[in-house]
Amino acid sequence: MVSLLVNIFQLSAIILLLCSFYYYRHFKKMKKERKLTPFERTIYVITQVAIYLCAGSYLLLFLDRNFG
Numbered sequence: 099m100v101s102l103l104v105n106i107f108q109l110s111a112i113i114l115l116l117c118s119f120y121y122y123r124h125f126k127k128m129k130k131e132r133k134l135t136p137f138e139r140t141i142y143v144i145t146q147v148a149i150y151l152c153a154g155s156y157l158l159l160f161l162d163r164n165f166g
Contacts, residue, residue, distance in 0.1 A: 100162055103155045110152035117145040 120141060134142065 100159065103159050103162070106151055107155040107159065110148045110155065113144060113148040114152060117141055117148065121145070 124138070
């Protein structure tokens, strides 16, 4: 169970890193507000899911380390 949580945590950290890099480069170039493209919207949703997976798996690992 713990190894699965560690893998989920590592995967979500990699996704967050890649998406953050994309956001930084893309929105740095963007000067005006506009609607998000389907690709940008997809990256936004993936980032939100990765944040929740990262936080949830970290919390479960933290609780397992303290109470297990």
